Amino acid sequence: MTRAxxxxxxxxxxxxxxxxxxxxxxxxxxxSRLSRRRGSPKHRAALPDLYExxxxxxxxxxxxxxxxxxxxxxxxxxxxEEVNLQGPELRAVIxxxxxxxxxxxxxxxxxxxxxPRSALHxxxxxxxxxxxxxxSEGMNTTAGSYSLLRSIVPDDAGVVKRLRAAGAIIxxxxxxxxxxxxxxxxxxxxxGRGGQCTNAYFPHADPCGSSAGSGVSASIGLAAVTLxxxxxxxxxxxxxxxxxxxxxxxxxxxSRAGVIPISEHQDTVGPLVRSVADAAIVLxxxxxxxxxxxxxxxxxxxxxxYALALDRNALQGKRxxxxxxxxxxxxxxxxxxxxxxxxEQALATIASLGATVVDPANLPSAEAIAQSNNETVVxxxxxxxxxxxxxxxxxxxxxxxxxxxxxxxxxxxNPTLEEPQGYTDQSxxxxxxxxxxxxxxxxxxxxxxxxxxxxxxxxxxxxMYDLDALLLPASGFTTTPPVPLGFYPQNVTIGLAGPExxxxxxxxxxxxxxxxxxxxxxxxxxxxxxxxxxxxxxxARRAYAEAIPQTQLWDIIYGGI
Numbered sequence: 164m165t166r167a168x169x170x171x172x173x174x175x176x177x178x179x180x181x182x183x184x185x186x187x188x189x190x191x192x193x194x195s196r197l198s199r200r201r202g203s204p205k206h207r208a209a210l211p212d213l214y215e216x217x218x219x220x221x222x223x224x225x226x227x228x229x230x231x232x233x234x235x236x237x238x239x240x241x242x243x244e245e246v247n248l249q250g251p252e253l254r255a256v257i258x259x260x261x262x263x264x265x266x267x268x269x270x271x272x273x274x275x276x277x278x279p280r281s282a283l284h285x286x287x288x289x290x291x292x293x294x295x296x297x298x299s300e301g302m303n304t305t306a307g308s309y310s311l312l313r314s315i316v317p318d319d320a321g322v323v324k325r326l327r328a329a330g331a332i333i334x335x336x337x338x339x340x341x342x343x344x345x346x347x348x349x350x351x352x353x354x355g356r357g358g359q360c361t362n363a364y365f366p367h368a369d370p371c372g373s374s375a376g377s378g379v380s381a382s383i384g385l386a387a388v389t390l391x392x393x394x395x396x397x398x399x400x401x402x403x404x405x406x407x408x409x410x411x412x413x414x415x416x417x418s419r420a421g422v423i424p425i426s427e428h429q430d431t432v433g434p435l436v437r438s439v440a441d442a443a444i445v446l447x448x449x450x451x452x453x454x455x456x457x458x459x460x461x462x463x464x465x466x467x468x469y470a471l472a473l474d475r476n477a478l479q480g481k482r483x484x485x486x487x488x489x490x491x492x493x494x495x496x497x498x499x500x501x502x503x504x505x506x507e508q509a510l511a512t513i514a515s516l517g518a519t520v521v522d523p524a525n526l527p528s529a530e531a532i533a534q535s536n537n538e539t540v541v542x543x544x545x546x547x548x549x550x551x552x553x554x555x556x557x558x559x560x561x562x563x564x565x566x567x568x569x570x571x572x573x574x575x576x577n578p579t580l581e582e583p584q585g586y587t588d589q590s591x592x593x594x595x596x597x598x599x600x601x602x603x604x605x606x607x608x609x610x611x612x613x614x615x616x617x618x619x620x621x622x623x624x625x626x627m628y629d630l631d632a633l634l635l636p637a638s639g640f641t642t643t644p645p646v647p648l649g650f651y652p653q654n655v656t657i658g659l660a661g662p663e664x665x666x667x668x669x670x671x672x673x674x675x676x677x678x679x680x681x682x683x684x685x686x687x688x689x690x691x692x693x694x695x696x697x698x699x700x701x702x703a704r705r706a707y708a709e710a711i712p713q714t715q716l717w718d719i720i721y722g723g724i
């Protein structure tokens with residue numbers, strides 16, 4: 164069977180799965196097909212390369228009997244071991260799931276008996292270490308902090324419940340910037356438990372945070388699917404710098420229940436993957452109302468099937484705006500000039516795909532956003548209240564920490580665990596602890612944020628210029644969804660990003676982001692897909708050689724790993 168035929172069959176399988184049609188008849192003969200095809204000389208050629216393998220390819224291979232979910236978990240475990248704490252020491256994964264192989268075996272058996280539940284049936288997923296999983300499974304939920312090691316959470320996170328219901332396998336926990344980068348003078352990608360995560364496209368390059376481990380893991384095929392969280396740039400920036408597609412969903416589209424919080428007004432959970440199609444599959448599964456997160460109860464129903472947005476011609480006739488004021492000013496953003504250079508090339512591509520580029524299409528609030536401190540007021544206040552509630556909700560916490568004040572003391576008492584090289588302060592934690600709750604200053608800041616960001620920001624620009632979406636480089640902005648845009652040239656001046664990390668650096672990726680109003684993900688996914696399919700930028704460059712794991716499914720099936 165050729166790769167081309169396998170890809171065609173993958174699309175057919177995917178369409179059936181997303182439409183909810185059963186596969187039990189095909190699944191009933193999986194065991195016999197598996198034994199027959201594993202002996203075929205064409206078997207090796209039919210196995211997908213895990214560096215780039217999509218959910219669609221993996222699902223087709225599982226359905227076709229070329230490999231099992233057990234094989235897939237073993238392969239990903241081996242790939243993680245190759246590059247995580249040895250080789251280049253990317254430190255992208257904090258821990259793997261000791262129950263994953265048993266889960267995979269059960270899902271393989273279910274596939275044989277009744278067929279797959281969804282497009283994620285039997286697919287391993289890495290989740291960021293601030294997304295809760297029950298301790299009985301054998302993993303921790305710590306946000307990278309030793310203050311939460313061996314703590315027992317009361318339940319799976321809402322998004323984890325949705326993944327499990329879809330038949331996905333929780334492969335492990337990805338490293339992150341500790342407490343989602345809400346602590347103080349920490350480099351992106353550093354946590355006490357995980358150490359310094361680094362980018363796979365240049366040695367010791369900044370992976371960007373806080374979903375750094377999720378981004379690095381997806382970039383080199385340590386899993387086909389990873390989940391990150393974003394409060395301000397923590398999905399979009401890892402996507403930007405790791406040659407990925409990410410979706411930062413509208414706050415309230417995906418559940419935050421069971422996610423170690425910063426702010427209920429800005430936190431959101433979304434996918435970090437290698438293609439827009441995979442992002443659409445994952446978002447369709449994790450989106451939806453959750454009674455444990457009242458923000459999700461205000462979202463439009465029913466939940467969209469985002470896979471139906473995958474239209475190569477989606478940009479034809481659309482009006483795409485460029486908010487140049489502030490956001491394309493390098494003296495304000497701090498971006499290297501090369502970012503704008505490749506962005507201008509992207510504008511030409513957008514126009515060639517049939518869109519009208521409206522340039523400029525500035526946000527009325529752009530200057531106010533650049534100067535405002537309202538976000539800090541809101542986040543500092545929310546973090547103290549909501550983190551205290553998290554600690555109090557734990558069934559058990561061996562460290563004894565039960566509040567933000569006690570966390571600050573724990574960090575001070577354990578510098579060898581919680582103070583990395585070059586660390587100087589806990590300024591964010593201290594500022595948050597000093598807040599006094601929901602007062603007039605807080606509510607004024609929250610209202611101002613809403614007005615600047617939405618009413619007089621994105622929504623105002625969309626209405627003023629009659630736009631379908633806005634477009635910006637992903638670097639430095641909270642935007643969605645980012646798609647690969649390009650790579651820094653070999654002669655770029657290498658900058659220092661942290662005690663152990665550099666940025667920019669040669670070959671490090673850049674992303675492009677589409678912005679829209681609340682709950683416009685379906686349209687934004689379609690525009691991102693049209694651009695991705697026209698450019699295939701991700702495929703233009705791979706990670707540096709030492710950072711690419713070598714284990715493939717063939718090694719697991721025939722090599723005895």
